[in-house]
Amino acid sequence: MSLNKLNAVLLLLLILCAMSVVSSTHVARKLYYELEKEQKLARQLDVEYGQLTLEQSTWGAHALIEKTAAARLQMLTPSQRQVHVITPEGVR
Template sequence: MARLNVLLLVLVIACALGVVTSQHKARKLFVELQKEKDRAQQMDVEWGQLQLEQGTLAMPARVEKLANRLLQMQMPQPKQVRYIRLDSGMVTLQ
């Protein structure tokens, strides 16, 4: 009978250690999950900021101003404009 009690005690201790170990792993994984959620939210905020910045940098007025100032580009005169019309695969200039 004493051997059975010792065996049962060892099994109970092993099960208790297994429960403690699994709870510890679960807590570590939960903390990791929370960190990743926070990181994903931070990346969403950064993505929104980058989209806003891209929209600001690509504004037509800003692009035209930079083209004029840095590249000395100008809008062409109406007589310098050529229109291309596509007729069934052929290109014609007007």
């Protein structure tokens, strides 16, 4: 093999290695961008989850449910005379 052929083969290998490095770098940057995007989405979902949990605890408050039932549904709390407690037979 002559020196020129060897140089041509080495040059071709060098070009292929350089293209491989460029391609790998591009893929790595693209994947890093996707990772950042997904992490941002995860942070937004965490914030939304916190807000929904807070809203759920607010809606679960007994006083708020009673107030909403009275305002929207015109429901009233029954008096003691209207309440009847029924127990199963044999249970005291």
